[in-house]
Amino acid sequence: MRLDRSQELYIKMARYVEELAKSQNLNMRNLLSIVYEDSVYKTAYETQKLRGEFSTFREVAKRDIETAISKPWATDGKDFSTRIWENKAQLINTLQTEMTRSFMIGEGAAPLINRIQKRFNVSFSNARRLVETETAYVQEKGMLDTYEALDVEQYQILAVLDMKTSDICRHLDKKVFDKKDAKPGITAPPFHCYCRSTTTPYIDGITDGTGDTRAARDPVTGKTVFVESDLSYEEWYNKYVKNTDTGALIGLKTSNGITIAKLSKHQQERADIRNLDLDGIRDALINPLHIGEVVVKENGNSQRFIGETTTVNINPDTGVVITSWPTGKSRLKKYKKGK
Numbered sequence: 001m002r003l004d005r006s007q008e009l010y011i012k013m014a015r016y017v018e019e020l021a022k023s024q025n026l027n028m029r030n031l032l033s034i035v036y037e038d039s040v041y042k043t044a045y046e047t048q049k050l051r052g053e054f055s056t057f058r059e060v061a062k063r064d065i066e067t068a069i070s071k072p073w074a075t076d077g078k079d080f081s082t083r084i085w086e087n088k089a090q091l092i093n094t095l096q097t098e099m100t101r102s103f104m105i106g107e108g109a110a111p112l113i114n115r116i117q118k119r120f121n122v123s124f125s126n127a128r129r130l131v132e133t134e135t136a137y138v139q140e141k142g143m144l145d146t147y148e149a150l151d152v153e154q155y156q157i158l159a160v161l162d163m164k165t166s167d168i169c170r171h172l173d174k175k176v177f178d179k180k181d182a183k184p185g186i187t188a189p190p191f192h193c194y195c196r197s198t199t200t201p202y203i204d205g206i207t208d209g210t211g212d213t214r215a216a217r218d219p220v221t222g223k224t225v226f227v228e229s230d231l232s233y234e235e236w237y238n239k240y241v242k243n244t245d246t247g248a249l250i251g252l253k254t255s256n257g258i259t260i261a262k263l264s265k266h267q268q269e270r271a272d273i274r275n276l277d278l279d280g281i282r283d284a285l286i287n288p289l290h291i292g293e294v295v296v297k298e299n300g301n302s303q304r305f306i307g308e309t310t311t312v313n314i315n316p317d318t319g320v321v322i323t324s325w326p327t328g329k330s331r332l333k334k335y336k337k338g339k
């Protein structure tokens with residue numbers, strides 16, 4: 001079958017739109033995943049900071065991200081993927097109509113291109129609106145999931161107040177809702193397209209400024225302890241989520257009295273790529289199942305600490321952590337029996 005020029009052009013266009021939708025879908029998925037994860041961690045940080053107490057926060061599971069971004073949330077029951085495919089189908093449809101009409105009346109290429117351009121622009125602004133709304137939702141979802149995880153009972157609406165603030169958001173600003181009543185679009189942002197409102201945890205005695213809980217009381221001694229109030233988000237993230245705060249190992253005393261001075265370059269690099277089990281290293285050094293003899297080597301002596309999960313080699317003279325790896329099963333068996 002021979003295709004005439006218009007058919008050929010149409011097929012090319014349709015293929016282009018198809019590719020466009022596919023990459024849109026993929027990009028959107030990536031974007032929403034990042035936004036969700038980011039929102040969870042930032043909310044956890046803000047909440048802990050507000051409470052004046054930082055603690056370990058579990059990493060967001062891939063499965064939770066998937067659930068958060070794939071769940072249809074708007075009243076029409078469509079997810080972002082469906083919207084993109086619908087947008088695509090609509091665009092192809094209009095392109096087809098435009099082209100058929102153009103060839104039937106035999107007009108030149110210029111007006112056709114002009115009109116197609118306009119269609120693409122409409123489609124583009126649809127896509128942009130979609131990105132804005134979906135991102136706002138996923139961000140909010142990340143916040144609410146974290147409130148749930150950290151037992152925050154109430155949250156407060158925070159509108160961006162300027163000339164562009166919508167009436168609805170102007171009215172909702174500073175309103176406090178129970179987390180259990182949170183519903184996007186009604187009691188939680190986004191309240192409308194391009195909504196810039198967000199939420200913040202509402203904690204009695206802190207958010208309203210009636211109490212001073214920034215200095216936490218040690219539950220055991222009853223003494224007021226200093227809180228790491230100036231811990232930045234990055235520091236918090238490395239220490240409490242990724243557990244790559246290698247600084248926490250420095251100064252640590254091993255069970256046989258060696259003070260850890262620093263990590264070898266190799267170990268620091270592994271911390272950077274989050275391939276270092278800091279808890280395991282700490283445990284091996286403080287609480288070893290077995291400590292090996294000092295091995296004398298030309299480039300520095302070495303001593304092995306076999307821990308429950310991690311085995312560590314350190315230089316007993318300099319206190320440098322040379323390397324670490326997961327403790328093998330047979331070793332674990334052998335030394336655990338002896339304990």
Ligand SMILES: [Zn+2]
Nearest residue numbers: 169195196197
């Ligand atoms: Zn708004």
